[in-house]
Amino acid sequence: MNVIAIANQKGGVAKTTTAVNLGTALELSGKKVLLIDLDPQANMSSYLGFEDDDKETMSDLVMTAANNFTMGAQKRDMPVVGECIRHSEVNKVHYIPADIGLAYADACMMQAATRESVLKFILSDETVREYDYVIIDCLPSLGILLINALAAADGVIIPVQTQKFALDGLDMLGEIYNQVKSTINSKLDIIGVLPTMADNTNISRSIIEKLTERYGGKMFDTHIHKSVEAANSSERRKSLCLNKTKLGEEYRTLAVEVERRCKT
Ligand SMILES: Nc1ncnc2c1ncn2[C@@H]1O[C@H](COP(=O)(O)OP(=O)(O)OP(=O)(O)O)[C@@H](O)[C@H]1O
Ligand SMILES: [Mg+2]
Secondary structure, eight states: OEEEEEOOSSTTSSHHHHHHHHHHHHHHTTOOEEEEEEOTTOHHHHHTTOOOOSSOOHHHHHHHHHHHTSTTOOOOOOOOHHHHOEEETTTTEEEEOOOGGGGGHHHHHHTOTTGGGHHHHHHTSHHHHTOSEEEEEEOSSOSHHHHHHHHHOSEEEEEEESSTTTTTTHHHHHHHHHHHHHHTOTTOEEEEEEEESBOSSHHHHHHHHHHHHHHGGGBOSOOOBOOTHHHHHHHHTOOGGGSOOHHHHHHHHHHHHHHHHHHO
16 A cells, blocks of 8 residues: 655645546556545545535544544544545545545644544555555645644655745745654655646746756656646546546656656
């Protein structure tokens, strides 16, 4: 099992688009993939066609585990992780949805003794371990949920929108990454930095140059270009990789790179 966190605290850089389309591309290449929505906005869940059902979600898993990690708290029965896994018929991929309740996770985890390991504990479930890839769509924040994702992950993919201000905040993300790696998760690695929404402008080219100076071999060769296909795809709740689209092709190429990098 390979756990990949898609992270950048900057909003709107294509984390969710990357999680969904990398996930479906890997699944199409024959891998077993589980997508985890770790964002209270639940954009990934809606992209995958999730309709509210009465079953438990990521919020229930996180809140219950956090409660049970809290000293003195009355222990609650954990939801069965396998029962939280949904299947998107259209996108042919498994996922655990989120909902707005996850916004309270910070507060719930505050009291937990090992609050950074709540997600790691959830993902240690045997049904999860059967997947080749577990891909976590992180929220745009540097809070405890992000730290949980980095603590549970083998590697992180950092999508960077190749537009103005793109580099702001990458230092802070790097600092958190280093802290998690040096304290709770020494195996954590940067799988790659992914330029997204690239276009033919000088600013886009200059951001890619700066990223390459900074991250060198950690840069993915694949760049995701700017296209209205992305918005159409999430609107239709259908992965870019299911039809012949330019971005779908790019995400499939990315999947090949990810597989190669995860093996080495
Ligand atoms: N390659 C692309 N070209 C053009 N638009 C894109 C591309 N990728 C994503 N978008 C659009 O940009 C917006 C933000 O994308 P997305 O939701 O994937 O970002 P995010 O990083 O997950 O955002 P948040 O931080 O809010 O979770 C969406 O409207 C999406 O359709
Ligand atoms: Mg998102």
